[in-house]
Amino acid sequence: MNKKIAVVDDDEGILEAFDVLLSEKGYQVQSSSNAKILFDFTKDTLPDLIVLDVLLSGVDGRDICRKLKSQEETKNIPIIMISAHPGAGKTMKEVGADDFIPKPFEIDELFNKIEKYTS
Amino acid sequence: MNIKHISAKLNGYPHSLTSEKSSHDQQFVELLAERKKMQEQLERLALSHQAAQIESFEWNIQKNQVFSSPEEKALKEIKGKRSFKTFDAWMKTVYPLDRERVKNVLQSAIDSHAEFDCEFRVFWSDKSIHWVSSKGKVFYEKKGSPIKLLGINRNIDAQKKREQNSDFLSEASKIFSSSLDYQQTLESVANLAVPAIADWCNVDIIQNGKAQQVAIAHRNPKKAKFAKEFRKRYPIDVNEPTGIAEVLRTGEPRLYPYITDEMLVAAAKTKKQLQITRKIGLTSVMMAPIFSQKETIGVITFVTSETKKHYDQSDLQMAGELASRASSAIENARHYKEAQDAVRLRDDFISVASHELKTPVTSVKMFTQVLKKHSEKKNDRQALSYLSKMNRQLNKLTELIVDLLNVRKIQTGEMELHNALFKFEKPIKEAVEMLQQIYTKYTITVIGKSRCVIRGDKERIGQVVTNLISNAIKYSPSANEVKVYIGTKGKYARLSVKDFGIGISKEHLDKVFERFYRINDTITDKTFPGLGIGLYISYEIVRRHGGKLWVESEIGKGSTFHVAIPFEKRKRGKK
Numbered sequence: 001m002n003k004k005i006a007v008v009d010d011d012e013g014i015l016e017a018f019d020v021l022l023s024e025k026g027y028q029v030q031s032s033s034n035a036k037i038l039f040d041f042t043k044d045t046l047p048d049l050i051v052l053d054v055l056l057s058g059v060d061g062r063d064i065c066r067k068l069k070s071q072e073e074t075k076n077i078p079i080i081m082i083s084a085h086p087g088a089g090k091t092m093k094e095v096g097a098d099d100f101i102p103k104p105f106e107i108d109e110l111f112n113k114i115e116k117y118t119s
Numbered sequence: 120m121n122i123k124h125i126s127a128k129l130n131g132y133p134h135s136l137t138s139e140k141s142s143h144d145q146q147f148v149e150l151l152a153e154r155k156k157m158q159e160q161l162e163r164l165a166l167s168h169q170a171a172q173i174e175s176f177e178w179n180i181q182k183n184q185v186f187s188s189p190e191e192k193a194l195k196e197i198k199g200k201r202s203f204k205t206f207d208a209w210m211k212t213v214y215p216l217d218r219e220r221v222k223n224v225l226q227s228a229i230d231s232h233a234e235f236d237c238e239f240r241v242f243w244s245d246k247s248i249h250w251v252s253s254k255g256k257v258f259y260e261k262k263g264s265p266i267k268l269l270g271i272n273r274n275i276d277a278q279k280k281r282e283q284n285s286d287f288l289s290e291a292s293k294i295f296s297s298s299l300d301y302q303q304t305l306e307s308v309a310n311l312a313v314p315a316i317a318d319w320c321n322v323d324i325i326q327n328g329k330a331q332q333v334a335i336a337h338r339n340p341k342k343a344k345f346a347k348e349f350r351k352r353y354p355i356d357v358n359e360p361t362g363i364a365e366v367l368r369t370g371e372p373r374l375y376p377y378i379t380d381e382m383l384v385a386a387a388k389t390k391k392q393l394q395i396t397r398k399i400g401l402t403s404v405m406m407a408p409i410f411s412q413k414e415t416i417g418v419i420t421f422v423t424s425e426t427k428k429h430y431d432q433s434d435l436q437m438a439g440e441l442a443s444r445a446s447s448a449i450e451n452a453r454h455y456k457e458a459q460d461a462v463r464l465r466d467d468f469i470s471v472a473s474h475e476l477k478t479p480v481t482s483v484k485m486f487t488q489v490l491k492k493h494s495e496k497k498n499d500r501q502a503l504s505y506l507s508k509m510n511r512q513l514n515k516l517t518e519l520i521v522d523l524l525n526v527r528k529i530q531t532g533e534m535e536l537h538n539a540l541f542k543f544e545k546p547i548k549e550a551v552e553m554l555q556q557i558y559t560k561y562t563i564t565v566i567g568k569s570r571c572v573i574r575g576d577k578e579r580i581g582q583v584v585t586n587l588i589s590n591a592i593k594y595s596p597s598a599n600e601v602k603v604y605i606g607t608k609g610k611y612a613r614l615s616v617k618d619f620g621i622g623i624s625k626e627h628l629d630k631v632f633e634r635f636y637r638i639n640d641t642i643t644d645k646t647f648p649g650l651g652i653g654l655y656i657s658y659e660i661v662r663r664h665g666g667k668l669w670v671e672s673e674i675g676k677g678s679t680f681h682v683a684i685p686f687e688k689r690k691r692g693k694k
Contacts, residue, residue, distance in 0.1 A: 011478050017485035024489060055474070084477035104481040104517055107488040 003118045004046070007031040008038060008061075009053035009082070014103075018051070021107060027114075033057070035064050038074070047077060048118045052097075054083035062095040069096035078117035172274035176255070178206065180229070180265045185209040214240035214248060229257050229265050238275065250279040277433075284437040287315055291441055295448030299455040302333070308445045309336035312421055316434070319346065319422035322445075323355065323363055324409070330355040330363060330418070338425065342399075353392055362386065363418045366406045370415040372442070374435040375404040403430045407442030411450055419445065473524040477517065484513045522653065529659050536663055537576040540687060543569050543612040544605060546581035551603060554588050561592050562600045569605045571612035571686035575664045580684075583657040583668075587616040587680045590653065595620025595677070611666070611683040618679075623672040631670060632658040 005027045007018045015031045022029045030037065030047065035056060041047070050068070054061040061081060068074040078098040081088070082105075089100040099113050177186045184203040213221055217239035228235035235255040240248050255270020294307045305322045312320035313336040322334040332350045337343035357364045366373050375382070378401040387393035402423045409417040419442050423430065430438075487509045494502035528534040548565065555563050573580070584603075591601040598619040606613045623631060632654050654668075661668040666684035 011482065013479060013482035014485070017482040017489075021485055021489055024492075084474045084481070103477050104484045104513065107485060107492075 002026060002028045003048040004028045004030065005049045005051060005114070005118075006038060006047040007051045008035050008056065008064075009033065009051075010055070010057045011053075014053075021110075025111065035059055035061075038064065038068060041073065046073070049114060050077055050079045052079055052081050054081055054085065054088045062091065062097075065095045065097050080113055080117070174272045176253075176270055176272060178209075178255075178268040178270075179203075180257075180267055212241050214242065216240075225268070228255075228268075232257065232259070235268060235270060238279075250275045252278075280433065283315075284433075284440075287311075288437065288440055288444065292444055295444060299452050301449065301452040301456055304445070304448050304452045305334040306336075308419060308441070308448075309334040312336065312419070312441070314338045316437070317421035318424045319343075319420075321346070321350075321420040321422075322409075322417060323420070324417035325357075325367065325415075328357070330357060330367065333417075346399075349395060353388065363406060363420060366408050366418045367415050370408050370410070372407045372435055372439045373405065374430055374432070376429050376431060378402060378404060400424045403428065405430045405435050405438050407435075407438040409442055409449060410446045411453070416449075469523060469527045473520045476520045480513055480516055480520070484510065487513065522656065525656050529656060534659075534663075536579055536660075538574065539577065540572050540574050541577040541580075542690075543571040543573050543580075543614075543684070543686065546577050547584050547603065547605060547614060550581050550584040550588060554585065554592070558592050560599060561595075563588060563603060564600065565603045565605065567605045569607050569612050570690040571607055572688045572690060573612055573664070573684055574687045575684070576660075579660045580664070583660050583682065584614065584616075586653040586657045587682075590680075591616050591618035591620065591678070594618060598677070607686070607689065608683070610685050612686045614682040616680045617677065619677040622674040622676050623670065623678055624674045628670065628672060632668070 005022055007015060007022070007029060008031070009015055009018070010033050012033065015033060019029050019031055030045075033056075035052075038050065038052075052061050052065060056064070061083075065079055065081060068077065068079065079096070080099045080101060081092050081095075081097045082101050082103055083089075084103040089102065092100040098117060101110060101113060174187060178184075179186070183206050185206055185208075186203045210218055210222075221237055221239050224237045225235060227233070235253065235257065237253050239251060239253065241251050243249060252273045252275045253270055254273075255268050257268050258266045260266055291308070291311050294311055295304060298304055298307065305324070309320040309322050318338045319342070320334075320336045321332055323330045324333045325331070332347065335343050335346055335350075337346060355363050357367060359365070362373075380397070383393060383396045383401070387396060404420065404422050406418050406420045408415045409419060419438070421430070421438055487506055491503060491506040491510065494500075494506060525534065551563050551565055555561075588601055588603065595601070595618045600619065602617040604613075604615040604617065658668050661682055661684065664684050666682060668680065668682050670678055670680050672678035
């Protein structure tokens with residue numbers, strides 16, 4: 001079965017790129033600029049991995065991460081945070097994220113990490 | 120002897136009124152005439168002393184009698200008054216805080232046979248306080264005991280006021296120049312004036328067309344609070360003919376030496392306001408304008424109430440001087456604030472800009488790499504080659520963005536360096552490995568070794584090495600090798616990056632580490648791409664590790680960049 005990946009980033013261009021990138025690699029992609037989708041999952045629609053941007057419009061991605069990790073339904077879903085801020089990586093562990101990738105990135109690097117957390 | 124005759128003689132009546140000529144009468148009459156002459160002279164002297172504000176005095180030490188002046192003494196005797204005070208009685212006319220000092224100076228003058236020279240305050244008969252400069256000389260008996268002290272007292276009120284004003288102004292200048300904070304500067308103006316020259320001081324600045332009270336000081340802090348409230352309730356109308364509004368309009372200082380009740384009535388708009396201003400008890404007011412670029416932007420108001428001092432022209436002049444210095448200080452503070460805001464804005468801009476720039480670069484890079492994979496699959500060599508170039512350019516773009524951000528960080532002191540121990544060789548070897556993979560046309564050779572352990576930021580040092588090697592490659596378009604030497608010299612871990620490229624001419628040599636400096640290849644007249652900040656950042660990083668970065672070069676032959684960083688320890692390994 002195809003692995004499901006949820007992507008949340010406030011830039012449309014990046015979301016489009018993720019759609020193309022991940023679906024070509026064989027993943028099922030659910031992408032949105034609104035973090036709300038991360039809290040609307042049903043048992044059937046839970047993703048196998050979440051890619052989450054740190055700087056979202058009006059919302060801090062780190063708070064979202066913290067919240068997801070504290071909820072029973074979502075706490076076991078691996079989260080990879082992404083950000084253009086070079087220093088953002090340091091605070092990832094504190095909020096419970098499993099990994100971090102800086103923008104821009106090599107797609108192979110991304111795939112390696114995804115495989116690591118979805119196998 | 121007939122009194123009438125004598126008085127006639129004294130008053131210059133003709134001889135005819137006198138009768139007998141007896142030598143006794145003659146002598147006596149002449150004596151009286153002399154005495155009258157002397158009296159007139161004394162009165163004239165007393166008057167001139169009074170005019171010059173000089174008074175001579177005599178202290179008969181042995182008899183404990185102080186005479187305010189011989190002419191005064193003579194006059195008083197003629198009038199039948201007691202002409203002297205005891206020393207203690209005289210001391211009572213000296214201002215209490217000065218008494219001790221005056222006594223000490225007197226005693227020391229007597230003991231050391233030196234001149235007496237002292238400045239102190241005295242009470243006049245109307246209880247007003249005045250400054251006096253007193254100078255005198257002690258006279259002694261043959262056996263050395265002091266007889267009397269003769270001297271001159273001079274009123275130095277005007278001089279003292281000038282001194283105080285001058286001290287006040289230089290104190291003001293000092294305070295003004297110590298802070299570039301706009302608000303602080305204004306507050307310090309008010310606080311300085313009270314209680315030195317006023318009981319109350321306000322600073323009003325025009326903001327949004329209204330006069331806003333931005334600073335206030337009062338001798339009595341409770342009253343300051345009250346004054347603030349008062350202003351809130353009765354704001355200044357800039358159209359008023361007099362007062363602060365007038366000064367704002369005309370840019371001229373104004374003096375109201377005596378505040379009368381009529382003035383209060385005229386200025387008050389409501390009964391309540393009049394009541395309050397009466398309660399405050401204004402004695403004297405002066406206002407001085409504050410300028411900024413030739414425009415009046417505010418007013419400093421000085422008020423006396425409790426001390427009942429009345430301002431005069433010399434006070435107004437000083438107030439004007441104070442306002443002028445305050446204007447400069449405020450101007451400087453304003454400029455500084457604007458500059459700071461601009462810098463902050465710029466720094467935020469760079470921070471935001473570099474973040475924003477990375478976003479589109481990210482999606483473009485993602486699509487480029489997807490296409491790369493496609494062309495790999497389809498075995499489209501051409502497309503693959505083009506897309507690889509595109510990807511490299513995107514990496515360069517990313518580097519430039521990062522450099523931009525790094526420069527800002529270094530400038531604002533935000534660049535945090537890790538503080539950890541690492542092997543000097545490690546970041547060097549990692550950088551060489553990575554760059555060798557990218558720049559396959561060049562051979563990067565590592566020569567030598569170092570067992571040094573450095574305390575600092577391994578990643579940042581790696582950044583420096585990457586920068587030096589990339590530069591070496593960038594500036595060797597016709598060469599194909601770069602040599603990297605590692606070693607130890609004295610207390611330093613040493614690294615040298617040698618290239619065989621275009622080299623650097625003597626005039627550029629010490630400028631290469633400057634921000635934004637880029638070298639021109641004089642032969643091809645091409646400026647090498649890049650923001651020119653790599654070496655600037657590298658220099659700073661090395662410096663912050665306590666080390667040095669420098670270069671040796673010969674034009675046309677190549678360059679060698681040297682790095683020396685003090686090491687914390689050296690591992691002695693087995694061969």
